[in-house]
Amino acid sequence: MLPPVFGVLFDGLAYGMLLFVLSVGLSVTLGLMNFVNLAHCAFAMLGGYVTVTLMHDFNWPFLATLPAAFVAAAAASVVLERILYRHLYRSSDLDQVLLTIGIAFISVAVAAYIFGTLQQPIETPAFLRGAVGVMGLAFGKYRLFLIAVALIVTFALVAALDYTRFGAQVRAAVDNQRMARGLGIDVDRTFAVTFALGSGLAGLGGALAIDIVGLDPNFAFTYLVYVLIIVSVGGLGSIAGSFAAACLIGVSDIAGKYYAPELGAFMIYLVMVLVLMWRPAGLFGKR
Amino acid sequence: MSISASVTPQQYLQRQGRWHPLEIVFWLATLTPYVLFPDYLSLASQIAVAALFALSLDLILGYAGVVSLGHAAFFGIGAYTAGIFSKFVWGDVFSGLIVAGLLAALVGWASSFIVARFRHLTLIMITLGLGLLLAEAANRAHWLTGGSDGLQGIAIWPIFGVFNFDLYGKTAYAYSLAVLFVMFLAARRLVNSPFGLALRGIRENFTRMPAIGAESRAHIRTVYTIAAGMAGIAGAVIAQTTQTVALESIGFQRSADVLVMLVLGGAGRLYGGLIGSIIFMVARDQLSGVAPQYWYFWIGVLLITVVMILPNGILGGLSVLWSRWRKP
Amino acid sequence: MTALSMRGLSKSFGSLPVSRDITLDLPAGARYALIGPNGAGKTTLINLVTGMLTPDAGQILLGEEDITAVEPQARVKRGLARTFQINTLFAGLNPLEAVTLAVAEREGISRNFWRPLAANGAAIDEAYEILRKLKLADSCYQVTRELPYGRQRLLEIALALATKPKVLLLDEPAAGVPPEESGDIFEVVAGLSDQLTLLFIEHDMHVVFRFATHIIVLVGGAVFTQGSPKEIAADPGVREVYLGTRKHG
Numbered sequence: 001m002l003p004p005v006f007g008v009l010f011d012g013l014a015y016g017m018l019l020f021v022l023s024v025g026l027s028v029t030l031g032l033m034n035f036v037n038l039a040h041c042a043f044a045m046l047g048g049y050v051t052v053t054l055m056h057d058f059n060w061p062f063l064a065t066l067p068a069a070f071v072a073a074a075a076a077s078v079v080l081e082r083i084l085y086r087h088l089y090r091s092s093d094l095d096q097v098l099l100t101i102g103i104a105f106i107s108v109a110v111a112a113y114i115f116g117t118l119q120q121p122i123e124t125p126a127f128l129r130g131a132v133g134v135m136g137l138a139f140g141k142y143r144l145f146l147i148a149v150a151l152i153v154t155f156a157l158v159a160a161l162d163y164t165r166f167g168a169q170v171r172a173a174v175d176n177q178r179m180a181r182g183l184g185i186d187v188d189r190t191f192a193v194t195f196a197l198g199s200g201l202a203g204l205g206g207a208l209a210i211d212i213v214g215l216d217p218n219f220a221f222t223y224l225v226y227v228l229i230i231v232s233v234g235g236l237g238s239i240a241g242s243f244a245a246a247c248l249i250g251v252s253d254i255a256g257k258y259y260a261p262e263l264g265a266f267m268i269y270l271v272m273v274l275v276l277m278w279r280p281a282g283l284f285g286k287r
Numbered sequence: 288m289s290i291s292a293s294v295t296p297q298q299y300l301q302r303q304g305r306w307h308p309l310e311i312v313f314w315l316a317t318l319t320p321y322v323l324f325p326d327y328l329s330l331a332s333q334i335a336v337a338a339l340f341a342l343s344l345d346l347i348l349g350y351a352g353v354v355s356l357g358h359a360a361f362f363g364i365g366a367y368t369a370g371i372f373s374k375f376v377w378g379d380v381f382s383g384l385i386v387a388g389l390l391a392a393l394v395g396w397a398s399s400f401i402v403a404r405f406r407h408l409t410l411i412m413i414t415l416g417l418g419l420l421l422a423e424a425a426n427r428a429h430w431l432t433g434g435s436d437g438l439q440g441i442a443i444w445p446i447f448g449v450f451n452f453d454l455y456g457k458t459a460y461a462y463s464l465a466v467l468f469v470m471f472l473a474a475r476r477l478v479n480s481p482f483g484l485a486l487r488g489i490r491e492n493f494t495r496m497p498a499i500g501a502e503s504r505a506h507i508r509t510v511y512t513i514a515a516g517m518a519g520i521a522g523a524v525i526a527q528t529t530q531t532v533a534l535e536s537i538g539f540q541r542s543a544d545v546l547v548m549l550v551l552g553g554a555g556r557l558y559g560g561l562i563g564s565i566i567f568m569v570a571r572d573q574l575s576g577v578a579p580q581y582w583y584f585w586i587g588v589l590l591i592t593v594v595m596i597l598p599n600g601i602l603g604g605l606s607v608l609w610s611r612w613r614k615p
Numbered sequence: 616m617t618a619l620s621m622r623g624l625s626k627s628f629g630s631l632p633v634s635r636d637i638t639l640d641l642p643a644g645a646r647y648a649l650i651g652p653n654g655a656g657k658t659t660l661i662n663l664v665t666g667m668l669t670p671d672a673g674q675i676l677l678g679e680e681d682i683t684a685v686e687p688q689a690r691v692k693r694g695l696a697r698t699f700q701i702n703t704l705f706a707g708l709n710p711l712e713a714v715t716l717a718v719a720e721r722e723g724i725s726r727n728f729w730r731p732l733a734a735n736g737a738a739i740d741e742a743y744e745i746l747r748k749l750k751l752a753d754s755c756y757q758v759t760r761e762l763p764y765g766r767q768r769l770l771e772i773a774l775a776l777a778t779k780p781k782v783l784l785l786d787e788p789a790a791g792v793p794p795e796e797s798g799d800i801f802e803v804v805a806g807l808s809d810q811l812t813l814l815f816i817e818h819d820m821h822v823v824f825r826f827a828t829h830i831i832v833l834v835g836g837a838v839f840t841q842g843s844p845k846e847i848a849a850d851p852g853v854r855e856v857y858l859g860t861r862k863h864g
Contacts, residue, residue: 484712
């Protein structure tokens with residue numbers, strides 16, 4: 001018989017994996033361009049609502065909506081990047097914060113207008129419902145699926161970064177932008193593509209999140225805080241950092257809720273402030 | 288561009304600090320609500336508080352370049368302190384104001400050691416994190432703050448023993464306006480002092496400051512402490528005039544709102560926060576009938592517009608128009 | 616008396632060494648030039664000496680004092696100043712304000728948040744005098760970002776001079792300045808006090824041979840050679856690495 005702590009750990013890791021998929025895009029784009037995109041979770045929310053719409057109005061199966069969520073969020077990010085973001089690559093942090101908060105506000109209002117303020121439930125496919133019993137503990141099938149998807153994404157990202165030419169360009173630009181430009185790497189284009197991929201992943205995360213945490217118009221801000229914490233704790237531009245930080249935050253949050261509910265979100269904020277004071281660039285960050 | 292010999296450098300700098308006629312017009316205009324909008328004095332009082340809060344943020348953001356997403360922490364500390372002070376000590380407004388301001392300044396001073404060490408995203412995250420921490424602490428400390436029910440039992444004495452805080456807001460507005468004006472004078476003095484010049488130096492070029500021997504971190508700590516105290520005073524005034532303190536006064540929404548107000552009016556100009564809060568609060572009051580999420584749609588549009596078109600807010604835009612008009 | 620010396624100064628970015636075991640001595644009143652091909656590590660050396668970068672190994676001495684662990688702004692207070700190759704100015708301030716700020720910081724006045732700036736007559740007068748000497752007095756009320764480039768370069772020097780340095784490191788003072796305006800800069804450099812120890816990075820060999828009494832050649836982060844202008848001009852190794860085949864001297 002496994003003690004309940006393993007169940008908590010499992011749930012925490014699954015939650016962490018979800019947060020990882022949501023955060024990794026922001027971490028890489030921040031490390032690449034230092035562009036503070038607080039609208040990141042608005043893309044996640046878009047992915048979620050795409051899934052809801054495709055399933056409810058067009059009867060698409062759940063799994064098929066996942067790539068759609070990815071593509072929709074990536075496409076939206078390309079449009080926004082062309083029209084707005086690219087003018088602000090060299091702007092102050094404040095300007096970037098304000099622009100992207102503005103976009104997030106608009107997305108929340110639009111979501112509320114179209115879908116209403118209530119949570120949107122979806123029916124996950126039958127094979128993902130229920131749990132698998134292992135040594136006396138029930139491991140939710142959906143959570144297993146989540147972990148599997150996150151691991152696939154991680155391997156794909158690491159493979160792309162380490163083994164493709166594009167990946168090498170991304171790593172070079174994250175490491176030293178000026179040098180990369182000097183070598184002839186089109187950093188702006190690299191950023192645009194990375195940004196699209198990162199936002200697409202956020203969209204995917206949003207779609208996956210519906211069954212775990214629910215989807216409502218406030219998603220864009222509620223999870224922004226978690227994502228920002230993971231990105232700053234993990235270190236900008238580091239996939240390993242985001243992975244580690246997401247696991248840390250995911251497990252802390254679930255364990256906290258289970259063992260010490262009076263502390264609430266307190267612990268996470270405290271952990272973040274302490275980590276940042278110790279390592280301002282994050283656990284795996286560079287500068 | 289030659290300068291006439293009659294203006295010495297010292298005289299030139301003196302002129303920079305002089306009161307412009309428009310400023311006097313502005314302050315006289317703040318008295319008009321008594322005559323023109325007697326039914327809106329409570330709102331006017333809230334606007335004065337918001338303006339003071341925005342002014343305090345301007346000192347760190349507009350002048351020293353510190354982007355804070357957690358400034359409401361000090362506003363909330365001031366509000367809760369003033370409320371609790373009136374509950375357990377006595378209801379005199381002035382002593383409550385001073386105690387609240389001092390406590391907020393103290394917490395500001397303590398956190399300034401952390402804040403002054405960082406820049407860019409790390410700084411934004413730390414201010415956000417500290418703000419969220421304090422908000423969560425206020426939420427959990429039911430026994431002290433009343434948690435999500437708000438602080439109960441605030442008992443404020445009439446000012447000077449005579450002026451009651453009436454329902455029409457006459458006393459409230461006079462009090463908040465007076466506090467705002469006094470704090471404004473202090474802020475104006477600070478901005479026109481050598482310290483104010485140093486802050487502008489930090490904002491204009493952070494890298495150059497150590498190269499001229501400046502202790503930027505010490506300067507940032509000082510202004511952060513002062514701004515925290517000022518925000519605390521703003522919070523105290525709202526607690527005293529409305530005799531309630533809600534959890535929202537310390538939350539992220541409040542930090543975001545004041546940032547919008549300041550940026551709307553134009554940071555780094557002292558009056559930006561004042562103008563911005565007037566416009567924001569009046570607009571919100573007029574549109575409050577409509578559902579809250581639509582209000583945030585327009586705020587979003589506004590933010591994007593300000594960033595793309597009016598990077599220095601309304602005052603910045605006006606000053607560009609003014610200089611274009613003067614040079615044909 | 617040695618005004619500034621470096622002993623075994625080394626720095627690497629990851630596996631890329633940018634400064635290798637640099638040992639140099641600047642006597643008081645020196646007029647030394649630091650030359651070398653692009654990427655040789657000249658600006659990096661200045662960054663190490665001023666404290667903007669932390670060395671991996673080595674020592675820096677200002678006069679008798681070891682300043683290796685001293686913070687950048689404290690080094691300035693001890694008399695070590697520098698200018699930047701790329702203008703690092705206060706774009707929204709005018710020259711009077713900028714130089715007054717530097718003077719105020721030096722005198723400790725800038726902590727005062729109660730007295731009006733205009734009341735500090737001595738500091739303002741000193742700032743104006745510095746600007747006058749650098750021929751910036753007639754544009755001292757114009758906001759820095761609107762100044763012509765040559766004037767901005769002069770302001771770079773004015774800011775450094777306002778700290779009353781004993782050692783001044785100039786990073787390509789005339790870089791990018793059109794010929795009509797570069798004369799002013801050279802005049803200013805020539806007119807600097809003999810008490811001031813000067814190290815300047817320059818690419819323009821005419822400037823170097825005109826002003827320097829001693830030249831240090833930096834290649835690949837290490838001191839390649841050093842000597843008098845005549846020696847350097849005649850050195851075939853330097854020619855090969857840097858000067859090309861044109862004759863100088």
